Every structure is written in C-alpha cells, then in structure tokens.
Amino acid sequence: MDLGTVLACILSFLAAAFSSAGGVGGGSLYVPILNIVAGLSLKTATAFSTFMVTGGTLSNVLYTLIVLRGHEKGGHQPLIDYDIAVVSQPCLLLGVSVGVICNVMFPEWLITALFAVFLASATFKTYGTGMKRWRAETAAARRMLEGGSSLGDGAGEALLGQKDGDGHRRQCVDLMVLVTIWLCFFVIHLFIGGEGAKGVFDIEPCGVTYWLITIAQIPVAVAFTACIVHQKRKSHAQNSQEFDQAISVKSKLESLPVYVFPVAALLTGVMSGLFGIGGGLLLNPVLLQIGVPPKTASSTTMFMVLFCASMSMVQFIILGVDGIVTALVYAITCFVASIVGLVVIQGAIRKSGRVSLIVFMVAAILALSVVVIACSGAVRVWVQYTSGQASTQRNAVIMRY
Incomplete structure (x- = not known):
C-alpha cells in the first residue's frame, strides 16, 4: 500500500465522517480524493466510490435503526420516514437513468458549470434554512427557561399517522416494497449496463432493444x-376514521400533496445522474426545503441512498470490477468513519439542544463539494481542451451507452 493510498484512506475517513453527520452519501468528495490523491482513473474512482457510499450509508442506517431509535420518541418512533422513502x-431511480442520458449528451464544461451553480444555490438556501431553525430553537429554549416547556428533538412524525401496533408491520411491508423496486431496476440496469459498466448481455448500445429496455423504466x-x-x-x-387523535398529531408533511415527494425525487434523480454523483447531496437539501425535520431528512436520505449505491455496487461486483479488495478496504474505512461522525454529531446535538447543527453540516458539505468538484472539473476540462481529447472521449462515452 503506497503513500497515496494511505493518504486517500485518511481523507476518505474524514469525508465519510462529515458526510454521515450531515446525512449525505459523500460520493462528491470520494471521487476527487481517489482520482487526485490515490491516482486512480476517473472510471475506477467512480466504481470504488459506490463501495464507499454503500459502506457509509449501511453503517449509518444500522446505527440509526439500532442505537438512535431507542433515544427518540421513547423508543417507538423511528427517525427514518419509510413513507417518504x-x-x-x-421516481428517484428513474430520474437517475434520465440524468445519465443527459450527462452523455451535454458537454462536460456545461455539466460542471451547472453543477457549481446548483450547489452554490443549494448551499445558500440550506444555510438560510439552518439560520431559521437556529432562531426557532433559540426562541424555544428561551420559552423553556421561562415556562418549563420542552425543546423539540426535530425528529417529527411520520408522513402518515399510524398506530404503534401497526408501525412495525407497515415498515416491514414498505421495506419489502423497496426491495422489490430495487430488484426491478437492478435487472434493467444489469441488461443495459450503466455507471461505466457494460451489461451482462451483448446488447447493442443505442439499438432498438437497448432503448426498449431503457424506456421500460418509465412504466415501472x-x-x-x-x-x-x-x-x-x-x-x-382509514387511520383518520378510526382515530380522531390522528388529525391532531399530523405533522406538517401530511398537509402536503403526496405527489410532492415523487416529483422532488424525480428532479433530484435527474440532477444526480446529470452531475454524476449520488442522490444524497441533492436529496437532503430538497427534503429540508420541503419542510422535513433535519433528523428525519438526514436518516431518510441515507436510507434511500443505500438502495441506489448498493445497486451500482452489486452491478460492479457481478461484472468484475478490478481491485475489489482495495474497494472493500475503502468501504470498511467509510463504514467505521460513518459511525464516528454520527456519534460526534449526536453528542453535539444532545449537549447543545440544537438540531440545526445537521442543517449547517449539510450546508458545509455542499460548499466544500462546490469547491472540490468545480476545481477538479475545470482542471479536467482544461486538460482535455488543450490536449484535444474532449470530443474523442465524449464520442467514446456515447458509444458506451
């Protein structure tokens, strides 16, 4: 193991800890680290990043389900909103496929510029959301000192009111549905390929069969x-009819049309595929803007990103990615770092009583991603432009798809 790999592991550990604390996958930080520090090709770095995101999100979800659940709402209210997921x-998976097609069609300089503009805008909006919540928490703390009221934990209620007895059963049903969705889209991607990998069958790129299978994602x-x-x-x-109190405990989310979340997920997926990153960096700020409490937004985002990243990871394993042992080392590093990040941020929240720290963490990761990806993208575009490789590489990518 050379010095570059060791340094990349250290930086990946820090990136995974910060990303997990903020509730994002971290792919936007992993790829530049692997590409620039470890000296891996962009294609290999992208493949390895799916292992790292899967490892980080898996530990985040397990920690949330096993450890954090016992500290929230008396131990019966999970932080992950399965309804939203x-x-x-x-639509999130469909949007990713659409975004990948757009990624092939658009020139790299345009993608880099759009990405920088979007993340800069998301950074300011997320920071504004954090400031609003910070002021609300300050006012709530003042009222608590004056009148003895308790400070909310920011977990919120589920999208749909439900009985405690039915909660576990419905979560199991939702989980089975998510696994079914994962399998359907996985089979489709296994046929046509994607994420820099070919499909298991020799299907001609951009041929009739290719596009029929691709379009099949829409009706699915x-x-x-x-x-x-x-x-x-x-x-x-049914819940509203059976329980009168269900109306009184409804969260702000229940006043929103249900289609808000599929539409937001579709747009997030398109941008994720277009910019070539995982959905967590984009989905978390979107959920915060919709009004999802920070803890719920963070945990739900990581839960959804786990399904997306694991799909790409399993595909790379089946198709025989090179250096799988090294990829697993990076994944284990991110697995451990993710837990460390969660422990630190949860400790800070308990001591300060401010859930807005999660929102500020998301804003910080967004700002860092703007700098890292914009700079690395600009350098890559300049190198391609000066060497005359831009059009050649673009044609090669188009042929791959």
Whole structure:
C-alpha cells in the first residue's frame, strides 16, 4: 500500500465522517480524493466510490435503526420516514437513468458549470434554512427557561399517522416494497449496463432493444408510484376514521400533496445522474426545503441512498470490477468513519439542544463539494481542451451507452 493510498484512506475517513453527520452519501468528495490523491482513473474512482457510499450509508442506517431509535420518541418512533422513502424511491431511480442520458449528451464544461451553480444555490438556501431553525430553537429554549416547556428533538412524525401496533408491520411491508423496486431496476440496469459498466448481455448500445429496455423504466416507476400513493392515501383515510387523535398529531408533511415527494425525487434523480454523483447531496437539501425535520431528512436520505449505491455496487461486483479488495478496504474505512461522525454529531446535538447543527453540516458539505468538484472539473476540462481529447472521449462515452 503506497503513500497515496494511505493518504486517500485518511481523507476518505474524514469525508465519510462529515458526510454521515450531515446525512449525505459523500460520493462528491470520494471521487476527487481517489482520482487526485490515490491516482486512480476517473472510471475506477467512480466504481470504488459506490463501495464507499454503500459502506457509509449501511453503517449509518444500522446505527440509526439500532442505537438512535431507542433515544427518540421513547423508543417507538423511528427517525427514518419509510413513507417518504417508499413513495420517492421509484421516481428517484428513474430520474437517475434520465440524468445519465443527459450527462452523455451535454458537454462536460456545461455539466460542471451547472453543477457549481446548483450547489452554490443549494448551499445558500440550506444555510438560510439552518439560520431559521437556529432562531426557532433559540426562541424555544428561551420559552423553556421561562415556562418549563420542552425543546423539540426535530425528529417529527411520520408522513402518515399510524398506530404503534401497526408501525412495525407497515415498515416491514414498505421495506419489502423497496426491495422489490430495487430488484426491478437492478435487472434493467444489469441488461443495459450503466455507471461505466457494460451489461451482462451483448446488447447493442443505442439499438432498438437497448432503448426498449431503457424506456421500460418509465412504466415501472409510474406503476410502482401510483400503487404506493393509492395505498398510502387509503391507509391514511382509514387511520383518520378510526382515530380522531390522528388529525391532531399530523405533522406538517401530511398537509402536503403526496405527489410532492415523487416529483422532488424525480428532479433530484435527474440532477444526480446529470452531475454524476449520488442522490444524497441533492436529496437532503430538497427534503429540508420541503419542510422535513433535519433528523428525519438526514436518516431518510441515507436510507434511500443505500438502495441506489448498493445497486451500482452489486452491478460492479457481478461484472468484475478490478481491485475489489482495495474497494472493500475503502468501504470498511467509510463504514467505521460513518459511525464516528454520527456519534460526534449526536453528542453535539444532545449537549447543545440544537438540531440545526445537521442543517449547517449539510450546508458545509455542499460548499466544500462546490469547491472540490468545480476545481477538479475545470482542471479536467482544461486538460482535455488543450490536449484535444474532449470530443474523442465524449464520442467514446456515447458509444458506451
């Protein structure tokens, strides 16, 4: 193991800790680290980053389900909102596929510019959201000192009101639905390839069969989303009829149309595929803007990113990515670092009583990603321009898809 790999592991550990604390995947930081510090090619760095994101999000989700659940809402209210996840996941995966096609069509300089502008805008908006929540927490703390009221933990309620007895059963059903969605899209991507890898069958890129399989993702996503939304509305109506108190405990989310989340997930997926990064960096700020509490937004985002990243990781394993042992070392590093980041941020939240720290962490990661990706992208575009490789590489990418 050379010095560059050791340094890349250290930087990846720090990146994973910060990313996990903020509730984002961290792919936007891993790829430049592997490419610049470890000296890996961009294609290999992208493949390795899927292992790292999967490792980090897996430990984050396990820690949230096993450890944090016992500290929130008396131990019965999970931080992960399964309603948001199951409603949004099909459109998120569909959007990623659409974004990848746009990524192939657009020149790299335009993608880099759009990405920098979008992340800069998201940084300012997320920072503004954090400041609003900070002021609200300050006012709540003042009222607590004056009148003895408690400071909210920022976890929020689930998207749909539910009985405690039904909660576990519904979560298991939602999880099975998510696994089914994962398998459907995984089979499609296994046929046509993607993320820099070829499919398992010799399907001609951009041929009739290729596009038929690609377009098949649209009815699959629409069918899943329609069925899930219908079932959630039906379930919510039954809860409202059976329990009068369900109306009084509704969160702000329940006043929003259910289609808000699929549409937001679709747009987030398109941008993720277009910019070539995981959805966490984009999905978390979107959920915060919609009004999802920071803890719920962070945990739910990591849960959804786990499904996206694991799909790419399994595909790379099946198709035989080079250096899988090294990739697993990076993944284990991120697995451990993710827990460290969660422990630190949760300790800071408990001591300060300010959940807005998560929002500021997201804003900081966004700002850092703007600098890292914009600079590395600009250097890459300049090198391609001066060497005359831009058009050649673009044509090669188009042929791959």
